Amino acid sequence: MRESDLHALIAAANAGLPKGVMVPPGDDMAQVAVEGGSVLVACDQVIEGRHFLPATPLELVARKAIARNVSDVAAMAGRPLACLCAATLPSDMPESAVRALTAAIQRHAQDLGCPLIGGDTSWHGEPGHPLQLSITILALPHATGRVVRRSDAQPGDLVVVSGALGGSFGADGMGRHLRFEPRVRLARELVDRFGDRLGAMIDVSDGLGRDLDRIARASGMALLIEGDRIPVQQGCSLDQSLCDGEDHELAFTIRGDAAGELPPSMAGTPLAVIGRVHAVDERQPVGARVFLAGAWHAMGSMGWEHGPAQGA
Amino acid sequence: MRESDLHALIAAANAGLPKGVMVPPGDDMAQVAVEGGSVLVACDQVIEGRHFLPATPLELVARKAIARNVSDVAAMAGRPLACLCAATLPSDMPESAVRALTAAIQRHAQDLGCPLIGGDTSWHGEPGHPLQLSITILALPHATGRVVRRSDAQPGDLVVVSGALGGSFGADGMGRHLRFEPRVRLARELVDRFGDRLGAMIDVSDGLGRDLDRIARASGMALLIEGDRIPVQQGCSLDQSLCDGEDHELAFTIRGDAAGELPPSMAGTPLAVIGRVHAVDERQPVGARVFLAGAWHAMGSMGWEHGPAQGA
Numbered sequence: 105m106r107e108s109d110l111h112a113l114i115a116a117a118n119a120g121l122p123k124g125v126m127v128p129p130g131d132d133m134a135q136v137a138v139e140g141g142s143v144l145v146a147c148d149q150v151i152e153g154r155h156f157l158p159a160t161p162l163e164l165v166a167r168k169a170i171a172r173n174v175s176d177v178a179a180m181a182g183r184p185l186a187c188l189c190a191a192t193l194p195s196d197m198p199e200s201a202v203r204a205l206t207a208a209i210q211r212h213a214q215d216l217g218c219p220l221i222g223g224d225t226s227w228h229g230e231p232g233h234p235l236q237l238s239i240t241i242l243a244l245p246h247a248t249g250r251v252v253r254r255s256d257a258q259p260g261d262l263v264v265v266s267g268a269l270g271g272s273f274g275a276d277g278m279g280r281h282l283r284f285e286p287r288v289r290l291a292r293e294l295v296d297r298f299g300d301r302l303g304a305m306i307d308v309s310d311g312l313g314r315d316l317d318r319i320a321r322a323s324g325m326a327l328l329i330e331g332d333r334i335p336v337q338q339g340c341s342l343d344q345s346l347c348d349g350e351d352h353e354l355a356f357t358i359r360g361d362a363a364g365e366l367p368p369s370m371a372g373t374p375l376a377v378i379g380r381v382h383a384v385d386e387r388q389p390v391g392a393r394v395f396l397a398g399a400w401h402a403m404g405s406m407g408w409e410h411g412p413a414q415g416a
Numbered sequence: 417m418r419e420s421d422l423h424a425l426i427a428a429a430n431a432g433l434p435k436g437v438m439v440p441p442g443d444d445m446a447q448v449a450v451e452g453g454s455v456l457v458a459c460d461q462v463i464e465g466r467h468f469l470p471a472t473p474l475e476l477v478a479r480k481a482i483a484r485n486v487s488d489v490a491a492m493a494g495r496p497l498a499c500l501c502a503a504t505l506p507s508d509m510p511e512s513a514v515r516a517l518t519a520a521i522q523r524h525a526q527d528l529g530c531p532l533i534g535g536d537t538s539w540h541g542e543p544g545h546p547l548q549l550s551i552t553i554l555a556l557p558h559a560t561g562r563v564v565r566r567s568d569a570q571p572g573d574l575v576v577v578s579g580a581l582g583g584s585f586g587a588d589g590m591g592r593h594l595r596f597e598p599r600v601r602l603a604r605e606l607v608d609r610f611g612d613r614l615g616a617m618i619d620v621s622d623g624l625g626r627d628l629d630r631i632a633r634a635s636g637m638a639l640l641i642e643g644d645r646i647p648v649q650q651g652c653s654l655d656q657s658l659c660d661g662e663d664h665e666l667a668f669t670i671r672g673d674a675a676g677e678l679p680p681s682m683a684g685t686p687l688a689v690i691g692r693v694h695a696v697d698e699r700q701p702v703g704a705r706v707f708l709a710g711a712w713h714a715m716g717s718m719g720w721e722h723g724p725a726q727g728a
Contacts, residue, residue: 190459227466
């Protein structure tokens with residue numbers, strides 16, 4: 105059983121949701137109508153031994169837990185509003201560590217624009233069970249009301265990615281996955297500048313390959329990527345840039361007629377055009393493919409597939 | 417370190433929250449402003465070995481996880497809107513069980529009025545670690561806009577409790593904690609009938625003693641309870657009705673001048689007047705106290721204190 109199978113199972117019930125659910129399961133966040141407006145909401149967790157190693161400073165664990173949720177807000181071009189934290193603590197966690205963790209969650213939530221407004225704390229019943237933080241984030245849509253989804257790629261769109269990819273989760277458990285800057289400002293400026301000419305968007309959390317394939321499938325399009333244009337993080341291989349995940353950069357599409365207006369960087373972050381969106385036909389089935397070493401390769405299996413068989 | 421210490425730590429930062437946070441940490445749910453309205457939000461988790469025993473059918477685990485969040489909505493007299501689920505699964509959980517659990521969460525969420533709109537699924541990295549479900553619930557305030565808080569008890573109010581209390585978590589791990597009906601309809605009808613003459617409200621989750629003491633402290637009042645008027649669940653002792661918790665009944669106050677209008681039951685649930693709210697003075701310090709066996713006893717330590725030292 106893989107997480108993608110579960111997602112399919114959950115999305116199968118989307119048709120039965122009430123119409124106040126404006127964006128159902130299957131995107132970076134859900135959107136629900138609230139009298140007079142709407143709210144975006146998502147949750148994501150970090151588990152010791154899975155998303156961080158036991159020796160990781162609590163300060164950085166707290167930051168990662170919040171920041172990966174804020175990155176989902178960026179993917180929808182939303183404005184962070186508030187967060188909640190359900191924490192499960194090891195039964196023998198020292199009181200000083202519990203206090204330090206709580207303070208770190210509050211501080212990073214505040215710094216990242218989503219103050220902590222609620223939650224729940226439990227302790228494991230048995231020793232040796234892992235620390236776990238589950239964060240729920242609330243956000244408002246962009247001031248224009250535009251909510252950028254995975255499903256809005258159109259034929260002729262350019263495929264663009266921010267920053268450089270690969271090697272986020274270092275061999276020692278440290279690395280950029282603990283310190284990345286969620287691209288909230290970049291996303292806002294993209295909507296400000298391109299409006300409806302901004303197409304689909306996702307944050308790169310499970311690997312560029314898998315995440316671009318999600319845009320392709322949600323949009324019913326073929327994404328053709330040129331391998332040699334992918335911005336590779338210094339010291340990483342191209343393979344790592346496609347598969348590693350936890351980059352939390354943004355991958356998005358803009359309409360072909362906006363190509364000339366795309367600057368080399370926005371909000372302090374370099375932007376790279378890496379491919380194009382094509383309509384699906386017999387020769388171009390739905391999905392993302394990358395041209396590497398003289399051949400096209402399906403990208404859907406490049407990256408992190410959540411499931412019981414993989415380690416951290 | 418107890419959860420109440422953590423709550424104090426978190427609430428200490430309330431003054432620094434933006435003014436869009438209309439109800440800050442310290443109540444059953446938080447309330448945040450959204451353009452044109454507001455949304456209530458809370459999260460609560462269930463952990464194997466802590467909130468349910470390993471042999472408990474997944475169907476009932478899913479129901480409990482959702483229902484205890486819906487009970488928080490009832491405590492604010494809100495209307496359930498939607499929920500999200502962050503699940504952490506044992507590494508060896510069979511695929512059929514994962515599918516059954518997912519379906520059960522969806523079904524109970526739908527049945528309890530808060531369809532599942534998002535979430536996250538992870539698997540533990542090592543075998544033997546417990547199943548855990550963290551549910552976040554969104555709700556709208558009562559149609560009148562009234563949000564019933566813990567802090568609205570006033571001198572002269574009657575203290576009322578619904579249903580009968582005690583023995584919810586059976587010795588075999590089964591019992592009412594897996595099957596209780598959240599009192600959403602009762603709460604709505606209380607606001608419909610009493611309006612602003614409904615005072616403070618809480619759902620009884622950690623024991624009547626501890627939860628009434630929370631109303632007393634949030635309101636800055638003395639709650640004086642007559643022990644022999646507490647509705648005790650059949651087969652339970654009075655001590656159990658005060659301390660067991662997980663009843664998920666409502667405890668609330670109504671203004672003294674509404675006393676004559678309180679029916680013996682509402683929304684199919686019996687109501688019992690068990691005491692009265694008094695202003696604090698030198699002889700009556702803040703807190704809830706119960707008259708038992710000829711003497712007054714402080715209620716604040718009667719019930720479930722979350723912390724690492726207690727078992728399930």
